Every structure is written in C-alpha cells, then in structure tokens.
Amino acid sequence: MSSTPSRHVDDLSVVKSVSLASALVREIERLILTGELEPGSRINEIHLANRFGTSRGPIREATRSLEAKGLVEVVRNRGVFVRRLSTEEAVEIYDVRSALFGQAGRLLAEHMTDEILARLTGFIAEMDKLAESGEFDAYYPVNLAFHSFIVDSAGNKTLAAEYRRFVDKLHLFRARSLVQGGGLAVSNREHREMVDALASGDGERAFITHWRHVDRAKKRLLASIDPQPRRLSS
Amino acid sequence: MSSTPSRHVDDLSVVKSVSLASALVREIERLILTGELEPGSRINEIHLANRFGTSRGPIREATRSLEAKGLVEVVRNRGVFVRRLSTEEAVEIYDVRSALFGQAGRLLAEHMTDEILARLTGFIAEMDKLAESGEFDAYYPVNLAFHSFIVDSAGNKTLAAEYRRFVDKLHLFRARSLVQGGGLAVSNREHREMVDALASGDGERAFITHWRHVDRAKKRLLASIDPQPRRLSS
DNA sequence: ACGCGAGATACTGTCAACAATCGGCGTATC
C-alpha cells in the first residue's frame, strides 16, 4: 500500500493557475490508470477529500468529469465506481481505435517528412533490438511511444486526443496483460509494413496497414479470451 | 430517440431516479445545441441555478461534465464559456467523423439483414422525394436519421455514442448552415452507393463509400470557406 | 438455527455562506 515515495505526492498546494478540480481529475485519473483504484471498486468522496486535503465539492466535480470521459460510473445515492470493461466493450473500443488509428495513418502519409520517417525507422530498430534480446518489459513502452508518435504527427489534435482516450480506457479491462502483449516480432513486422506505407505517401495504403494492425490486435484478444467454447472444462 | 422537442419546460421536479446534475447536463446541452446559448457566450452559474431552481453545486458538476464532453470551456476565475469551433477544429472533427462512419459502414455490411436493407432503401426513397419536391427543410432531418440509423445498426454502442458526440459538437461551428447543407441530390447519389455497398456485404467497399461520403462533406465545407484551394487532388 | 424487520450507520445529494479573484470605473497625477 505505502509504496512509491518518489516525487508523486498527494499534494496540490502548489496549484493555483489551474482549478483544483482540474488537478484532481488528473490525479484521480492517475490513480485509476496505475491500478491503485481497481476497476469495480467504489470511490469514497470523503476519503479522497481527506487524502487530497480538500472538501467534497471539487472531488465531485472531478468525478463528474471522469464520468463523461468514461472512466468511472456514477450511481445515484450509491457512489461512483471505477468503470469495469466487459469483453464486449473492449472489442468495441478496438473497433473505434482501429478506425482512428487508420485515419491517423492516412493523414500522416499525406504529409510525411524525412525527419518523421527517420524517427519512425528509429522506433522500429529499437523495438527489433529489444525483441531480439528478449527485453519484453522494455518493448512495450517503446511500442506505445511508436503509436503515440504516429498519432501525434498526423496533425489532428482532436483525433490524437480521442485515440489516447480510448487507449487509456482499455486499461479498465480486466485482463490488462492481454491488451499489452501481442506478437512482438510479429507486431514489428506489421510496424514495418505501416512505415513502408507511410513512406510511400499512399494514404489509402497507410490506412489499411494501420487499421489492420489494430484489428489484428483485436483478433488476438478475441482468440485468447474465447478459446473455442466446445465443452465445459472440469 | 426519446427526445420530445415540442414542449420543453425548465422544470426538473419530476426527476428523482437520476441525479440532478445528470438532468442538468441534458438540459444545458439542449440549450447549447439549440443555439439558445451561443458559442462564445459565458454561462453564468447563478443565472442558471435560478432558472432551474437549484443551487450552484449541481450546475458546476454539470458544466464540468460538459467540459469533458468538449461542449464548453472552463477558465479559472472567469467562468465557463460555450465552446466555439474554429475552422481547423471543424475540419479535424470531420476527419474523426469520417473514420468512425466508415467503420460503422464496415461493421454494418458484415451483418446486414433484409429488414435493415428495407429501412435503408426507405430512407433513400423518402429523401429522393423530398429533394425533388424541393422540401429542403424536411430533407435534413431525414438525412440525419438515415445516418443515425446506420451508426445505430452497426452493433457497436461505443462507436455510435462517439459518432453522435462529434456530430453534436459540429453544431458549435460558427457557420452551422454549412455543415447542414450539402448537395441533396448529389448527397443522395452517394447514399445510394453506400446502401449498395452495404447490401453487397463487402465491408471494405462499405467502408470506402461511407468514409468518402463524410470526406466529401468536409471538402465541400473547405471549398465554401476557403475559396482558393492551396493544392487540389483526387 | 434462520428469516425478518426496526434501528443504526455511513455515505451521497444538495444547499447556503464565506473567501478569493477578476474586470470595470473613477480619480489623481503627469
């Protein structure tokens, strides 16, 4: 419980330029995404208020904000609960994500630069190295950065924000490890196809490769969750 | 579709099953989308509280929710303002919308039924009739219903909700009429292409027709706003 | 022992009051 005494303290006293509620949104969001507040668990307003040294007002504003973002669920007279994603919802999110990511690929392909291409190939080389040496823990963050870089470079802030929101939301799925894993070497082959398409400047081709990359991740998730329900196991 | 736009009173007394703030979100959202609260205007908490007969607390919760939805903007110590969309943002939203709508078309194509096809062709026939007889005012709502029906039938609630959110958000664009108009007869020709693709069950083809339909609307918007295209292709 | 209902409890929903901050307006000064 009492871990990570690093630089993240539950103290918002320095905050003045931005509303207290806004800062609380970020903090509570962090608690949720790091798993400190587990999906399904209830959020106690008084506890949080004490923890952050504020009253319940700003806490309530923050939770309503998180509700609109889809991270928590508010039940009248019962409280707010950290949202728990069903398999169906996770799959739905994958379909939204593939659409957005494909579009990002299309947009990026239409205004590529040499510098962007260099960055992209750099990511791939790094991931190749990590995959070969078996440093799986280090692979995932680079993979994430690679995807983020593509979305951020597409030149559509709205699209980028939405994509990021759905990636965050996937953390609420029970089997988080499943959405993180994925082929590695297989995945990086797909990455190469994506970058090739981007380099060609063909928006349509870029869309397909990017869309398919996420769609395959969805299929892997489905396969690992629903393993041919033939018979009830012992 | 539980909206009864005819008789709307600023009274929420009947509400008990759902939180007051949630009801306020809907009400304020309505005020914004109907244009009663114009983009750029400031929302006075006390005025709203008096209007709805509540205190400022629930109003604040509602506005924070709307902030997360992207309908309003909160400036510390200054208040909340109805969001005003720049041309760039409107274009960005079109790119998000086309991605989502294309994906909806793909999903729908993959599980079409005769009944859905009948409904779709019904919409098109009705729009044809209205376009010919020049009833432009009646055309737009049917057009909207047609698109909504597609997105709702795709079988992905998350996708549908997001699509709807962005369509709503486009109402915050200064030249609302521009996003409503659009070829009519031209538009309905595209509609026919979309339905043909859906009927064929070819997801890829459905995606392209649906994506292109929204993308063309974006191009029309760009053309009418920026009369000299910097670079033209396609 | 077990089900059931009244009371206790803990929490959320809402409110009114207090504190802090911003913008406007008048005035003084150069």
Next chain:
DNA sequence: GATACGCCGATTGTTGACAGTATCTCGCGT
C-alpha cells in the same frame, strides 16, 4: 488629455452543514 493606480461590484472557488437514502447490524419471533 492620456495614463496609471486603486477601489468596488460581480462572479467564481471552496467549504462545512444539513437532509435523504442505501446498506449493515442486531434483536426478535418462529
């Protein structure tokens, strides 16, 4: 006459208190 300064009203930020509701506990009856 123009500009800088400071006061004041208006509005937001935050808080603590009160009311209503769901859940839990415990005693009672069978």
